[in-house]
Amino acid sequence: MSENPAASDWATARGEKWRKQLSGMEAMLLPVDEPLIRALRLDAPYRIADIGCGGGGTTLKISRRAVAGSVVHGFDISPALIEAAAVRSDECAFALADVGTAPAPEEPFDRLLSRFGIMFYDDPPSAFANLARWLTPDGRFAFAAWGRPVENPWMSTIREVATEVIDIPPPDPEAPGPFRYAEDGKLLALLDQAGFGDLDMHDWRGTLPIGGGMAPAEAAQFALASFSVGDLLAEAGDEAANEVHRSLTARFSEHQQDGVVRMDACVHIFTGARAA
Ligand SMILES: C[S@@+](CC[C@H](N)C(=O)[O-])C[C@H]1O[C@@H](n2cnc3c(N)ncnc32)[C@H](O)[C@@H]1O
Numbered sequence: 001m002s003e004n005p006a007a008s009d010w011a012t013a014r015g016e017k018w019r020k021q022l023s024g025m026e027a028m029l030l031p032v033d034e035p036l037i038r039a040l041r042l043d044a045p046y047r048i049a050d051i052g053c054g055g056g057g058t059t060l061k062i063s064r065r066a067v068a069g070s071v072v073h074g075f076d077i078s079p080a081l082i083e084a085a086a087v088r089s090d091e092c093a094f095a096l097a098d099v100g101t102a103p104a105p106e107e108p109f110d111r112l113l114s115r116f117g118i119m120f121y122d123d124p125p126s127a128f129a130n131l132a133r134w135l136t137p138d139g140r141f142a143f144a145a146w147g148r149p150v151e152n153p154w155m156s157t158i159r160e161v162a163t164e165v166i167d168i169p170p171p172d173p174e175a176p177g178p179f180r181y182a183e184d185g186k187l188l189a190l191l192d193q194a195g196f197g198d199l200d201m202h203d204w205r206g207t208l209p210i211g212g213g214m215a216p217a218e219a220a221q222f223a224l225a226s227f228s229v230g231d232l233l234a235e236a237g238d239e240a241a242n243e244v245h246r247s248l249t250a251r252f253s254e255h256q257q258d259g260v261v262r263m264d265a266c267v268h269i270f271t272g273a274r275a276a
Contacts, residue, residue: 005117006176007077007098008119009203015078018054022084023228026057027212028202029115032267033061035204036115039271040143040144045069046110049134050119051099052076056085056092062113063091075099076117093223100127104134117147118187120216128194133182135274145181146267152179155227155262161247162229166236182224184268197275206268210252219261220248 010018018025031212042048044159045067050059055272063072077095086096100121112135121127121174135141149156149171155178173179181187184201191199207224211222224230233241252261 007100007122010120011077011098013078014035015076015080017226018078018083019080021214021222022055022081022167024211024214024222026055028208028210030057030212031206031208032115032204033058035269036113036142037062037065039269040111040113041140042066042070042111042261044164046071047107047114048072048111049075050117051112051114051134052094052133053080053118054078054081054115054117055087056081056088056094058113059085059092060089063089075102091227092206100124100130100222102130104130108135108136109134110139112139113143115144116146116178118143119178119180121236123177124190125193128190128196131225132195137215137274139273139274143187143270145177145187145270147184147268149179151205151264151266154210154265156247157251157263158223158227158229161251162233162244164247165240165244166232168229168232181268181270184270187268187270189225191270191272196272199270199272201268201270203249204267206265208265210261210263213260215259216252216256216261217245218247219252222244223248224242246261267268
């Protein structure tokens, strides 16, 4: 599995892996929902789509927060994740789609939102131009993407510790991956060219409970099982994997609060509207 999961990886192995870790992942990312949903301005009954909805945690939350009469859909490229989302509730309609290429629905959406699902498109200019057509002319969006690695030690520490033990090529900031839009100007330019206007970006900063609230050794296990670095380690053998687990446990121990590991995170929240 690549360290830079493209959409096709999510449709297969990466999606399966996310599903296995779903409850821990969703509990860990929960603090991001509130600022993201607030940025979506749910001030009337709307047709809303969560694009790259994963296992549907955020989608279900929106359907509970939306004004009565709203309709909420979730789309994802991973069959495993759509299956997991669909069995959770029938409050929302979940469907399999590559949102970067799927034609605009007959009835477009008033609101589009994504929690970390927009960094993996094979062809970002064309994917965002496609998504602009999914919106009504005055429709709005809110997208969350990670800030710079140095401001997200909860993720960068995993890589840092692993590179002390095995060779890992430096990340390619242009490739699909969590930090693709860490330099926010890159996404703002893409959105502008794609037909969105009234663009803005603000940061949410807070702490995330690793794995949803785990002690250091368990949190290290969760992190290595969840991220691609863990796959590279598995290839390197048990000795390397155990060494990294020990070091990561020690690093996570420095961030324990009330018995669980909580680490700083910075999330860019991009907002805007389909340009008239
Ligand atoms: C980091 S996960 C986030 C999942 C979910 N939004 C959450 O926060 O729990 C990224 C999601 O984007 C989805 N994704 C990536 N590329 C996609 C595409 N082209 N079309 C639809 N979904 C895509 C993945 O399958 C995955 O579920």
